[in-house]
Amino acid sequence: MPEDPDVLSVTQLTREIRDVLQSRIGTVWVEGEISNHRLQSSGHQYFTLKDAGAQLSCVMFRGAAARSSVRIQDGALMQVHGEISVYEPRGQYQMVVKQVQAKGKGSLQERFEALKRRLHAEGLFDGDRKRAIPRFPRVVALVTSPTGAAIQDMLNILTRRAPWVRVLVFPVRVQGQGAELEIVRALRVLGDAEDFGLPVPDTLVVGRGGGSLEDLWCFNEEVLARAIAACPIPVISAVGHEIDFTIADFVADLRAPTPSAAAELLAPDSAELQRHFDSIARTLKARVGTLLEHHQHVIELTAKGPLLHAPDRLLQQAEQGVDEQEQRLRESLRERLQAWADDLTQKQHVLAAHHPRVQLTEAVHRAETSGRRLQQGLQHRLDRLADRLQSRAELLKHIGPQAVLARGFSFATNAEGKVLKDAAEVKPGEEIVTRLAQGEIRSVVKG
Structure with a gap:
């Protein structure tokens, strides 16, 4: 078939699509919820921006990330500014983010935080209600997906490190709607394992491998959290990676950062155990030998001592x-x-000095003394006041109006008793009263 100049290679078509996106859309602001955020060792950050109807792959290169003061994390509602482009090796369109600014929290993150606060207030996260995980379990139950990588990792570790441990696998879905109900049913069945003819587990592991916030959401449901809290068997939560936290992690008796870490916690290495037991055996053997030597020495001393040769002397001592x-x-x-x-x-003596009778006598004496002093003080005060009153009375007698009248003076008032100071204050025919030292004279004004 001859070459057709109109036939494009994949690379050519991808680049044309990239050019169209960059020229037609260019740089824009987009708002959505952060999901599946990853920070690479290179400093680049990758995440998904999503809403209820779609999602957009985003990359923020190291330079832009270093200039940004806003922390990007799953569940946060962000506004990002950047250029729409195409990642050619995968033929995937993406946004190259230049700037981010916080908008709030996404709906899933808000639900997560609200449930976390409520359950914490109820005490489901308290350390005193959590049980210790058996150090050497005999039966372990794994509640997880039978097809995921997590189950294979846990089985490999348990088989290699602790082949004597009996493992029960309870297959459940660990993602999608209704997955939490399957896990709840598994916890209830294993909690009553004896009734179902199953070996009773010493420990349960509930978990799965990593994923986005949406993938792990069934482990954030309230019904599962309460089922873990009510489970009669100690529960280890091993969900996602070390940076992933779910409600199940807070409620469980122990949180393992990964499913593999949970298996390692449950299964001490057999070789290490053997070395530990060998060390204990050597220590025990040495201690028993030392103890036997001590008792042998005691027996020898006793045989040579006075207990056998002179018991009377020991008794006398x-x-x-x-x-x-x-x-x-x-x-x-x-x-x-x-x-x-x-x-x-x-x-x-102290009690006698503080006897109520003594205290009462002293109080009466103090009261009588105070009464006499008060009476004397009052009498002295009254005498001083009487003297001052007599002095004021004598002074008033000498300078008062009666004394003035006695010296031959008089004063006149009208009929109403008002003292007259001016002849114009009366009219002919009015009656006036003239007061003397002895008596008064009533007159009628002639003019």
């Missing part, structure tokens, strides 16, 4: 020691009793 101890005891009791007697006498 013991009796003499008893007598000495008895004498010391008597002296100690005598000293103690004397000290108690002295203390009692002192307390009796």
Whole structure:
């Protein structure tokens, strides 16, 4: 077939699509919820921007990320500014982000935070209600997907490190609508394992591999959190990667950063255990040998000692020691009793000094003394006031109006008793009263 100049290669078509996107759309602001955020060692950041109807792959290169003061995290509602382009190796369109600014929290993250606060307030996260994980479990139940990589990792680790552990796998869905109900049913069945004819597990592991916030959401449902809290068997939550946190992690008795880490926690390495047991055996053997040598030495000393040759002498020494101890005891009791007697006498003197009768007598004496002082003070005050009153009365007598009248003076008032100071204050025919030192004169004004 001859070459057709109109036939494009994949690379050519992809580049034309990129050119169209960059020229037609260019740089824009887009708002959405952050999901599946990844920070690479190179400093580049990759994430998905999504809303209810679509999602957009985004990349923020190291330079733009270093200039940004806004932290990008899953569940956050962000506004991003950048250029629409195409990642040619995968033929995938994406946004090259230059700038980000926070808008709020996405709906899933808000639900997560609200449920976390409510369950924390109820005490489901408290450390005192969490149980210890058995160090050497005999039966372990794995509640996870039977087809994921997590189950294979856990089985490989358990088989290699602890082949004596019996493993029960309870297959469930770990993603999608209704997955949390399957996990809840698994917890209830395993909690009553004996009723179902199953070996009773020492520990349960609930988990799965990593994923986005949406992929892990079934582990954030309230019904699963309460089922984990109510489970009679200790539960290890091993969901996602080390940076992923779910409600199940907070409620579970122990959180493992990954499913593999959960398996390692449950299964101590057999070789390490063997070395530990060998060390214990050597230590025990050495201690038993030392103990036997000690007892052998005691037996030898006893055989050579006076217990066999002169038991009477040992008995006499013991009796003499008893007598000495008895004498010391008597002296100690005598000293103690004397000290108690002295203390009692002192307390009796203190009590007598503070007896209510004594206190009352002293109070009466103080009251009588204070009463006499008060009476004397009042009498002295009254005498001083009487003297001042007499002095003021004499002064008033000498400068008062009666004294003035006695010297031959008089004063006139009208009929109403108003003192007259001016002749114009009365009219002919009015009656006036003239007051003298002795008596008064009533007159009628002529003019």
